[in-house]
Amino acid sequence: MSESPKHSVKDIFVDGPIDPAFIATSIAKHATRMDIGAHEIFLGQVRADPVITPSPAEVRQQVTAIEYTAYRPMALERMTAIREEAFTKWPTMTCLHVHHSLGVIPAGQLCFMVFASAPHRIAAREAVAWVVDRIKAELPIFGREILSDSTHLWKTNL
């Protein structure tokens, strides 16, 4: 893995779903930081979207899982840049943790977490909303939606 001169590149990717117990542990780890007054967490969950497969056979299907893949080196470089920009925009933010799943994530499971902490709520809240949007728009992560009949579609962020 490449490293920029100033900041090490953190790996955001985890194999499989994000365990809610891991999130609870992440929160608990901040108990020693007496300067933190606010945590803001965004969690992405795989949705069982209804899908009507295109012609010839218009059949109602459902998304049963999403298989995520990524162009890892570029995704991690983009994430490092986004992280640095976030700390510049919200200098009071004390920490920012990002995790994204790779592999097959069944509907109902968590696949994405953005967790910011700050002395006060506004910085944490704004930073999380901004980081989530930037990640969705700029990180080369790809999602193969596996349907109930085992066919698939490719997810696209709007």
Added chain:
Amino acid sequence: MEVLLFGLVAEHAGTDRLVLEASTLEGLRSSLEERIPQLANLSYATAVDRSVVHGDMPLTGSEEIAVLPPFAGG
């Protein structure tokens, strides 16, 4: 030069990497669209050394090239 393919583009190509020769990025896109005809009807981005490049640029052959279908993170 080696070209990395991802997601739907890799599925259409039947492989996740191709070896193509080109001296410009536009030239490379033409070779890619010949090799993967479905690209003509697809929205995709080309990344050179891990940054998306929209226009043309000269290539020396040592760059890391990737063909990226629409992003779907989150």
